Amino acid sequence: MDKISVLISQEEIELRICEMADRINRTYEGKTVHLIGILKGSVFFICELAKHLTVPVTMDFMSVSSYENATTSSGRVRIVMDLSDTIQGKNVILVEDIIDSGNTLSYLLPILESRGPASIELVTLLNKPDRREQEVAVNDTGFVIPDAFVVGYGLDYAQKYRNLPYIGVVEIEKGENDE
Ligand code: IMP
Ligand code: MG
Numbered sequence: 001m002d003k004i005s006v007l008i009s010q011e012e013i014e015l016r017i018c019e020m021a022d023r024i025n026r027t028y029e030g031k032t033v034h035l036i037g038i039l040k041g042s043v044f045f046i047c048e049l050a051k052h053l054t055v056p057v058t059m060d061f062m063s064v065s066s067y068e069n070a071t072t073s074s075g076r077v078r079i080v081m082d083l084s085d086t087i088q089g090k091n092v093i094l095v096e097d098i099i100d101s102g103n104t105l106s107y108l109l110p111i112l113e114s115r116g117p118a119s120i121e122l123v124t125l126l127n128k129p130d131r132r133e134q135e136v137a138v139n140d141t142g143f144v145i146p147d148a149f150v151v152g153y154g155l156d157y158a159q160k161y162r163n164l165p166y167i168g169v170v171e172i173e174k175g176e177n178d179e
Contacts, residue, residue, distance in 0.1 A: 004168035021052030032056040034090040039063040041097030044154035098126040102134040
């Protein structure tokens with residue numbers, strides 16, 4: 001069992017997401033926003049955010065892979081599952097769990113921009129600027145965090161811990177047979 005210490009509590013997360021939703025409500029007044037969640041990490045965030053939006057909302061999801069059960073980026077990105085609807089003419093808000101190296105978003109944003117949305121912005125729950133390899137224009141960040149591997153609120157370590165209601169830092173334990 002890995003040891004996990006709380007970095008950001010559920011209460012803090014949910015308060016901050018309310019603020020992020022308020023900003024979107026003001027920015028997009030009179031418009032419909034099309035939320036795009038990047039699976040699987042952004043699921044908890046996008047649901048909580050959507051619950052606090054008062055502007056009309058549509059939602060879609062896509063799945064991109066850049067990590068293979070590891071805590072370090074492979075640098076390679078591929079679309080595992082594409083959107084089901086067109087984004088042409090829509091006010092797209094791309095919703096991410098965390099921006100780390102920036103590789104995923106710097107690959108994905110130009111692809112989505114080329115599909116002709118009316119507008120596109122990026123919101124992320126967490127941001128680890130210290131680890132950036134490629135610059136990404138972020139419109140709103142929930143929390144800037146230090147360079148630590150975090151889990152919970154959608155984020156996983158080897159597919160585990162996504163269901164924790166808080167953000168925690170996992171102290172990766174070595175197995176008995178590890179050096
Ligand atoms: P990037 O391409 O390096 O910016 O990272 C993209 C993806 O890596 C994120 O959407 C997460 O799924 C994953 N990731 C990055 N840092 C962490 C972390 O600390 N915990 C869990 N997943 C992470
Ligand atoms: Mg992700």
